[in-house]
Amino acid sequence: FISIDCGATKDYLDDVSGILYKSDTGFIDTGTNSNISPGNYYPYLFGGRQIRNLRSFPQGKKNCYTLKPEQGKNSNYLINFFFYYGNYDNKNKIPKFDVYVGVKYMFTLDLDQDEVHTLRLFDVIHVPTSDVIYVCFINTGSGIPFISALELRPLDKTLYPFDFGALKFGWRFDLGTTTDQQDIDCGATKDYLDDVSGIFYKSDTGFIDTGTNSNISPENYYPNPDFGQLSRNLRSFPQGKKNCYTLKPEQGKNSNYLINFYFYYGNYDNKNKIPNFDVYVGVDYMFTLDLDLVQIYTLRLFDVIHVPTSDIIYVCFINTGSGIPFISALELRPLDKSLYPFDFGALKFGWRFDLGITTDQNQHFLR
Structure with missing residues (x-):
């Protein structure tokens, strides 16, 4: 497992989930660490500690995390993305940007302005063709990209036998399906x-x-x-x-x-x-x-x-x-x-x- 608290200054064991989160300094060398003001902390226990800070990318069009899971290429992985803006930059304006895994477009973070204090999660299933996975945030000219936390999990191929690209999931508000639901x-x-x-x-x-x-x-x-x-x-x-x-x-x-x-x-x-x-x-x-x-x-x-x-x-x-x-x-x-x-x-x-x-x-x- 690779669990990264983006913007954290040191590793720690999360009291709620029991997951050991690592600082992201060993996975990326670009971007800026920022803290959420205590008055803007996410008010619920789920995800609370991981979204008290974040890493933003004010410089460059493309900034990437480098993940090197032990299982290497041709294994199946679940990648969890956590985004909590929390008005960290005091601009009260949520940026819009693209997210890629490797060379593949995954999704666009495109939130409403009333979601300043909303935690958003996206999941991707990915089968890399190399031993390194690059998770990239692309500045599309609509604000500075950011990320609160990343988690990488190996998946059992007996349950997930596909071997192509990536599948995208998210919380129910991201399903984008309006017919036949x-x-x-x-x-x-x-x-x-x-x-x-x-x-x-x-x-x-x-x-x-x-x-x-x-x-x-x-x-x-x-x-x-x-x-x-x-x-x-x-x-x-x-x-x-x-x-x-x-x-x-x-x-x-x-x-x-x-x-x-x-x-x-x-x-x-x-x-x-x-x-x-x-x-x-x-x-x-x-x-x-x-x-x-x-x-x-x-x-x-x-x-x-x-x-x-x-x-x-x-x-x-x-x-x-x-x-x-x-x-x-x-x-x-x-x-x-x-x-x-x-x-x-x-x-x-x-x-x-x-x-x-x-x-x-x-x-x-x-x-």
């Missing part, structure tokens, strides 16, 4: 437009006819407003071993879809005990929700890429005898086949704090 707030009693994301969420009553709606007590709401509405209710499944949502996307079978799963327990049942259960898409096992008791008030997200062989996608929650399954929200997004050309089963992603990547297919990792 389905957004379900599980346990909600009516449809609504989310004020934060601008996403129109549907009640799940049209997608499932089993289970029980439950509300989270207001004092236990998830505190981050980016996800708060989705964590105020849920659907649980006290009856039956298997309960399934039925999704019918317009594009039908043989298209590629990203399915986002949101889980927030929030002690909704006053038992103070998080259940463990399995999740399937169709007949394929995806992952096990297996949380520690300290994560009662933690929002957990998992992503699955799925290529169905029928026009209906069944998303199923399996009671394994370790508590009642539940789900807070589901999102379905069609993917562009020019970016996601594989046609096999499913790939599993999630948030970054579970980066236990091994050959064990039951391991999943958190973005």
Whole structure:
């Protein structure tokens, strides 16, 4: 693993994630280190320390980090990008710039001005053809590029068998998909437009006819407003071993879809005990929700890429005898086949704090 806190002056062990972050001085010799003012720190525990500083590139059109992973070329890697502007330069104007890995364009950081204090994450899967990976930030004339943190993770080729270029992922606000998407707030009693994301969420009553709606007590709401509405209710499944949502996307079978799963327990049942259960898409096992008791008030997200062989996608929650399954929200997004050309089963992603990547297919990792 290579974990870099860009702009940090020394290495440190992160108290939250348990990840050892390195200063970026050994990976790049251009750019300027800057600190975020304490009054502008990102207010949530996730990612907090890594985004108290950054490296910006006021000089030159192209500035690159040099990464040399031990596995070398022709291995598969996940590269995580963290961007938090935080008005570090007191200009209150977010720059726009391009990001490349090697000679390949990956994405453009193009944020709205009201996202000055928003943490943005982008993920890239890359298969280098040399033992060195260059991660480059390109000044396009719309402000000074910057980066808050970089993480490089080797991927198991049995789970990620493709050997071409790069695939691009990001948080749900970056998906750029407006057609044929389905957004379900599980346990909600009516449809609504989310004020934060601008996403129109549907009640799940049209997608499932089993289970029980439950509300989270207001004092236990998830505190981050980016996800708060989705964590105020849920659907649980006290009856039956298997309960399934039925999704019918317009594009039908043989298209590629990203399915986002949101889980927030929030002690909704006053038992103070998080259940463990399995999740399937169709007949394929995806992952096990297996949380520690300290994560009662933690929002957990998992992503699955799925290529169905029928026009209906069944998303199923399996009671394994370790508590009642539940789900807070589901999102379905069609993917562009020019970016996601594989046609096999499913790939599993999630948030970054579970980066236990091994050959064990039951391991999943958190973005």
